[in-house]
Amino acid sequence: MDDKQQYLNTLGEQAKAASYAMASLTASQKRDLLRAIAQKLSDKSASIVAANQQDVAKARENGLNDAMIDRLLLDESRLSGVIADIENVVALADPIGSELESQLLDNGLRLSRRRVPLGVLGVIYEARPNVTVDIAVLALKTGNAVILRGGKETLASNLALSEAIREAIGEQGLPCDAVQLIQDPDRALVSGLLKLDKYVDMIVPRGGQNLQRLCAEQATIPVILGGIGICHLYVDSEVEQLKAIEVIANAKVQRPTVCNALDTVLVHQSIAQTFLPKLYAHLSSLGVSFYACEQAEAIGKDAGTVTHKASDETYGTEWLSLNLGVKVVENIDEAIAHIRRFSSGHSEGILSDNIHATAHFINEVDAAAVYVNASTRFTDGGQFGLGAEVAVSTQKLHARGPMGLEALTTYKWIGVGDYTARG
Amino acid sequence: MDDKQQYLNTLGEQAKAASYAMASLTASQKRDLLRAIAQKLSDKSASIVAANQQDVAKARENGLNDAMIDRLLLDESRLSGVIADIENVVALADPIGSELESQLLDNGLRLSRRRVPLGVLGVIYEARPNVTVDIAVLALKTGNAVILRGGKETLASNLALSEAIREAIGEQGLPCDAVQLIQDPDRALVSGLLKLDKYVDMIVPRGGQNLQRLCAEQATIPVILGGIGICHLYVDSEVEQLKAIEVIANAKVQRPTVCNALDTVLVHQSIAQTFLPKLYAHLSSLGVSFYACEQAEAIGKDAGTVTHKASDETYGTEWLSLNLGVKVVENIDEAIAHIRRFSSGHSEGILSDNIHATAHFINEVDAAAVYVNASTRFTDGGQFGLGAEVAVSTQKLHARGPMGLEALTTYKWIGVGDYTARG
Incomplete structure (x- = not known):
């Protein structure tokens, strides 16, 4: 020895x-x-x-x-x-x-x-x-x-x-x-x-x-294991768009360097044309840069917002910065499939007024914290009323989340x- | 790949x-x-x-x-x-x-x-x-x-x-x-x-x-991790000796090949002279062989029971057979120290009528299951009323014991x- x-x-x-x-x-x-x-x-x-x-x-x-x-x-x-x-x-x-x-x-x-x-x-x-x-x-x-x-x-x-x-x-x-x-x-x-x-x-x-x-x-x-958050918010077709943008902004910019900050927004295709220009405008003004899928990029172009090209690599990145992935999805199941592929199991959320969609999302998404109409930034021992935080676990045994x-x-x-x- | x-x-x-x-x-x-x-x-x-x-x-x-x-x-x-x-x-x-x-x-x-x-x-x-x-x-x-x-x-x-x-x-x-x-x-x-x-x-x-x-x-x-049991029973000075021998026999011979079977008996020195001859006689008749410390060996000799020499290696062995370690200890704290050194954290017990001794033992011994006046054989999902048993965990995270x-x-x-x- x-x-x-x-x-x-x-x-x-x-x-x-x-x-x-x-x-x-x-x-x-x-x-x-x-x-x-x-x-x-x-x-x-x-x-x-x-x-x-x-x-x-x-x-x-x-x-x-x-x-x-x-x-x-x-x-x-x-x-x-x-x-x-x-x-x-x-x-x-x-x-x-x-x-x-x-x-x-x-x-x-x-x-x-x-x-x-x-x-x-x-x-x-x-x-x-x-x-x-x-x-x-x-x-x-x-x-x-x-x-x-x-x-x-x-x-x-x-x-x-x-x-x-x-x-x-x-x-x-x-x-x-x-x-x-x-x-x-x-x-x-x-x-x-x-x-x-x-x-x-x-x-x-x-x-x-x-x-x-x-x-x-x-x-x-x-x-x-824990503390690594590749976090998503999915914006459903039935949503209050301006309120959703406020929640996304909170999740992204309130404190971008921490693990519960937002990394990718997934947007239902039926609202992408109206929603994304507003999202781009508001978040751009807060200093956010976008990594967008082809469709989201095209919508950005029309709206005068320059975006970077998203890839599997960018979707798999915990930004810890003012970057944000943006992807248009066909429906909630494509959103869930994307989350299953790229999530680190930390914090995931849906923004929707439809009770079927929110229940489906809660049931199907496997993460330490799953949110409905709330910012991912809540995943925190203090916010959860635990009084202290040793760490945020992203594994499933013994302790999960804060x-x-x-x-x-x-x-x-x-x-x-x-x-x-x-x- | x-x-x-x-x-x-x-x-x-x-x-x-x-x-x-x-x-x-x-x-x-x-x-x-x-x-x-x-x-x-x-x-x-x-x-x-x-x-x-x-x-x-x-x-x-x-x-x-x-x-x-x-x-x-x-x-x-x-x-x-x-x-x-x-x-x-x-x-x-x-x-x-x-x-x-x-x-x-x-x-x-x-x-x-x-x-x-x-x-x-x-x-x-x-x-x-x-x-x-x-x-x-x-x-x-x-x-x-x-x-x-x-x-x-x-x-x-x-x-x-x-x-x-x-x-x-x-x-x-x-x-x-x-x-x-x-x-x-x-x-x-x-x-x-x-x-x-x-x-x-x-x-x-x-x-x-x-x-x-x-x-x-x-x-x-x-x-x-689990399923490895190096299990001890400590026989305190204030004990009903014949009943204690019954419990030890149960823990050792009822099913010697399983993880909750007894491996070592620790005996308070003040009763060793009267207790061990009875223990040897009863367990010998059930086919048990003994690995004894020097003092326990000497008492065995006087009583006509041949024992093997115990060592750190034998104390650290999960027998899964009719072998049994026997050690005379000065007091309960020496028993606890021995258990801390050799236990696999599975099942440990004290046999005693003294409430101070039993409380002390429960507090100080760190194992999945700690018993007072009971056989180590109880550590089992069925016995604990769990209805099923996936395994017996000897680690401390997520699940402990059955x-x-x-x-x-x-x-x-x-x-x-x-x-x-x-x-």
Whole structure:
């Protein structure tokens, strides 16, 4: 075993040991712990901000652009926001310890299912240093231990944040190894973490397509894939056109860089001639560029809107920008077929006043979130009332869509007998 | 792309297409389908039994032992049992379509979570041909499509069974590709299936340690690991000794070849001298052999019982036989530490009349099923009242312990607005 594997094994062993202690904390002990962490981050804010300034200076040296530097910036005001958010998590109901069901079986056993922490989480993320605090706090709230692996661009910030958190945990008389940060920036550590199945119960990758794929391919631990949204809105023939355009505009431009932003609009052919010119005009004025099918391109030309050529490749792209795919479809079933082919299973919607069409769409489209007459931008833990968001899962097992605290828990079956044997 | 990959892609594409049709069936359509399958299997029983006789003859030629031949045997009477079991599944409540929760959000969205099928299941299993029918029926009951990969020893039987099932599906006007069998015995097909993430939503391996490990390492699809049980019973100092011995005997000898059978007994040192001689005497008379720690060995010697030497290797073995590990522990915490080290997270129990000890054990032991004064043999879908058992999961995500119909489902979020945009 090489040194790096040994280092990971040590982290894993420490995390597992800490997870046993965390699992039996009461809700009030965990609330006290989170408040102590908030206090400690506040006390140490000067040194945390200073550490972040090191990261920012290094990023500038390395020629990162302003948008990327903005992502990794953690100034006094942003840190205050991160700390204030901890109180929101403190206020959430603690899911741990509740009994999900219980029954007296014919075989004499009193059987129940009790919600318990998952154990040890491994979270791999990029850039934003606030994730270090967000994830640590959600993991601790649910009685888990966590191994964090942040981006190398924010190593100094993440180190300062995680050390403050560990200090607060220790001062509460709890094992500080409930939160550990992998400090070695070598990518081999990521691969090693993905195979640490002896100690780690779940991997959550928070990052782009390449990270997701790496985790799916290399992990021997269950992985929650997510955060990639190729999202569609289908505009049906029976629709209030101006209202539909408002929803499309919201889905596309309110925050184009996030996973629940709209990527492609599908338009029923019977309204394309009247609808598309209005859509083009409104969205053009908001800075949107279009990747259109042949028919949508022709309609654009007539209306004076220049469009790019759509292709299977553009339909399969998560834009994360002000680009938008536009396709005219023969009917709702062609829309559904297109979505089945290109969707990442994140957020899909229909805009229609026809109850048959909306019911058909809901039934036939397989995605984490399916909308009727609403923006795809709603797919979000805060919007869904979960109070917190660990990630947005686009896979179907364990958790689908926005993941709240429950996604960090599992259950165990408890059977109580009276020296009961199986007949 | 080679031919075998092309073959798998075709199976995957067909399964995915079929899964859309199956997902929207009503409960009564699915009941009719299962009954039609039962009827078809009954009509074709002579040819199914004949196909199985081919498998049996080949197995004899290849020198398989009687126990293994018994595992793959499907005679008229066993087939009748398999067919009769279908009616039990027909009678189960259909989990699909129910709304798990629903609320009107402040943002104006009416949000609900609806239970839906997973989509396409991949199930890899060994020997027993009845699994072909069991799994197909459970998959169809929950509106899923399934790709089956059975053992090569029962290829003729599995082919006859799956063809009958496909015929029945087709006769109901439904896509027969809802059930497909991989017919090529090449192991490369298993590896290929594990990476078919474009089409397959969940892999369930039903087989031994090697198959489980292969799936964990190679799959890019979520896998439900399970079916490996290294199970312990801890005998506390305050215990009714004779009753405890009855429970241990039940857990060890009632059916030693299954995953919930007992592997190691841990005994509190304060009762070891009086308890172990009685345990040895009773279990010896039932044919059990012991792998004992030094102290347990010495007590055995005094009592005239010969034991083998226990080691970390024997403690880490799932016996699947009449062997039993025996270890004297200083206290309950040493018992818990031993379980944490060697358990596979399947079934663990304490035998004790002390409420502090039993509560401590339940809280501290992390396993799918934790028992107080009961046999580990209860960990079973039938015993737990689930009505069916897809597998026994020993991992913590999605499903833990015996998996019933719900484990073959997921949910989607449905948000209904009135042309609602995010503020």
